[in-house]
Amino acid sequence: MNGMLNPGSISRSHTPNTDIMKPFRKLLICTLAGGLSISTANAQDADSTGLPGDQFSLAAALDLFKKASSPEDFEKLLNTEGNDANNLDLNADGETDYVKVIDKKEGDLHVFVLQVAVSETEDQDIATIELEKTGESTAVLQIVGDEDIYGEETIVEPTEGDAAAFLTGNREEHGPAFVEYNGVIVNVWLWPSVRYVYAPAYVAWRSPFRWRAHPMWWRPWRPVSFAVFHPRRVVYGPRYAIVTTRRVTRARVFYRPARVTSVTVAHRHSANVTRYRSTRTTTTVTGPRGKVSRKTTTVTGPRGNKVKRTKLRRN
Numbered sequence: 608m609n610g611m612l613n614p615g616s617i618s619r620s621h622t623p624n625t626d627i628m629k630p631f632r633k634l635l636i637c638t639l640a641g642g643l644s645i646s647t648a649n650a651q652d653a654d655s656t657g658l659p660g661d662q663f664s665l666a667a668a669l670d671l672f673k674k675a676s677s678p679e680d681f682e683k684l685l686n687t688e689g690n691d692a693n694n695l696d697l698n699a700d701g702e703t704d705y706v707k708v709i710d711k712k713e714g715d716l717h718v719f720v721l722q723v724a725v726s727e728t729e730d731q732d733i734a735t736i737e738l739e740k741t742g743e744s745t746a747v748l749q750i751v752g753d754e755d756i757y758g759e760e761t762i763v764e765p766t767e768g769d770a771a772a773f774l775t776g777n778r779e780e781h782g783p784a785f786v787e788y789n790g791v792i793v794n795v796w797l798w799p800s801v802r803y804v805y806a807p808a809y810v811a812w813r814s815p816f817r818w819r820a821h822p823m824w825w826r827p828w829r830p831v832s833f834a835v836f837h838p839r840r841v842v843y844g845p846r847y848a849i850v851t852t853r854r855v856t857r858a859r860v861f862y863r864p865a866r867v868t869s870v871t872v873a874h875r876h877s878a879n880v881t882r883y884r885s886t887r888t889t890t891t892v893t894g895p896r897g898k899v900s901r902k903t904t905t906v907t908g909p910r911g912n913k914v915k916r917t918k919l920r921r922n
Contacts, residue, residue, distance in 0.1 A: 655833050655837070656758065656879065656883060657876075657879040658756065658757060658876060658879050658880065658883060659695065659697060659756045659757075659872065659876055660756045660757035660758070660761065661836075661837075662695045662696070662830065662833070663693055663694065663695050663733055663752075663756070664691065664692050664693075664840040664843065665734055665750045665752050665763040666763055666840065666843035666846070667690070667691050667839075667840065667843055668692045668693075668721065668734065668736075668750060669748075669750045669763060669764075669847055670843055670846070670847070671684040671685060671692055672719075672736055672748075672750075672800055673765075673795070673800070674799075676803065677799075677800055677803045677804075678708050678710055678719060678800065678803075678804065678812035679708075680800070681708055681719075681800055682706070682707065682708040682812075682814055683822075683824075685706045685708070685721070686703075686705055686706055688826070688828045691839040691840070693706055694830045694831060694836045695723060695830070696830045697723055697725050697731060697871075697872050697875075698726060698871070699875075701829060701830075702827035702828070702829060702830075703829070703830055704723040704724075705723070705816065705821050705825060705827070706722070706723055707720075707721070707722045707723070707724070707814035707816055707817075708720070708721060708722075708812065709722060709812070709813050710804070710811040710812045711811070711861070711862065711865060712804075712811040713861055715739055715740040716737075716738070716739050716855065716857060716858060717736075717737075717738040717739070717804055717811075718735050718736070718738075718861060718862045719735060719736040719737075719738070720732055720867075721733045721734045721735065722814075722867060724818040725869045725871055725872055726871065727818045727819070729869040729870065729872075730867045730869065731755070731756070731867065731869035731872045732753050732866055732867050733752070733753055734750055734751060734753055734756070735751050735858070735862055736748065736749070736750045736751075737749050737750070737751060737853075737854075737855040737858035738801065738855065739854075739855045739857075739858070740796075740805060744794075744796050745794050745796050746794065746795050746796045746801055746805075747792060747793075747794070747795065747854040747855060748764070748793075748795045748798075749762050749763065749764040749850075749855060750762070750763050750764070751763075751858075753866075753868075755872060755880065758880050758883035758884060759883070759884065762849065762850050762851065762853065763848065763849055763850070764792075764793070764848065764850055764854065765795065765846065765847060766791075766793070766846065766847055792854065
């Protein structure tokens with residue numbers, strides 16, 4: 608018996624010390640979480656083009672315009688942290704830029720210019736919301752991203768995900784919808800901001816703010832990384848879509864002479880813009896409804912990743 612080991616002593620000697628194991632478990636959890644975070648960030652960075660347009664959501668801006676009661680209210684919504692439209696820092700000062708709204712009006716045509724003061728002497732147009740009344744109770748609208756910000760003019764409009772409510776919902780609430788051969792063109796007549804600008808007493812809104820002269824309520828915030836901002840943009844996909852057809856055809860001619868660009872912004876992003884434009888390819892295929900042009904843009908992003916965007920145009 609004296610030569611036999613006490614079973615209890617064996618059990619105690621082989622029981623892992625939980626106090627010693629705790630740091631290792633924490634290290635393992637942190638390593639796994641860090642790897643998952645890096646993997647997620649890399650996947651999201653794969654959608655980055657390195658262009659300034661990565662930091663401003665056209666769809667979110669259009670969604671805010673839909674909710675706004677007026678162009679002035681729309682400007683406030685654009686510059687409110689948490690509304691997930693604006694993440695721009697064009698002057699690289701570590702704070703978000705204030706986006707001004709300027710309504711250029713001609714008859715039933717409105718072109719709302721979204722513009723940033725880059726310095727005391729330079730402004731840069733980010734996008735334009737093009738709106739036109741097409742009937743007694745119908746209006747059509749699109750937002751067009753500036754070519755220096757997005758690499759090419761990028762057109763976004765309300766799409767079938769939003770239009771479904773117009774077709775199946777209460778017509779008195781939503782109004783009639785346009786029906787096109789390849790989908791639905793949303794009638795925006797009952798958007799509060801649209802009704803506001805077509806009221807008889809409306810005076811075209813022109814933001815009174817400029818470089819270092821901002822409203823008292825505005826508080827700039829630090830821009831978030833693309834990996835954080837990107838998921839906030841994609842949630843608008845079901846309601847808004849990139850298209851190639853201009854609905855407000857005379858808006859381009861009306862706005863183009865008044866377009867404002869910044870030499871500083873163009874110089875800072877010239878390499879990425881040039882790369883974006885030089886890698887576009889256009890092919891034409893014949894589909895069941897005739898010829899379709901497919902434009903595929905392949906861009907090498909800031910991390911060396913390849914980003915592809917494909918647009919279809921029916922001829």
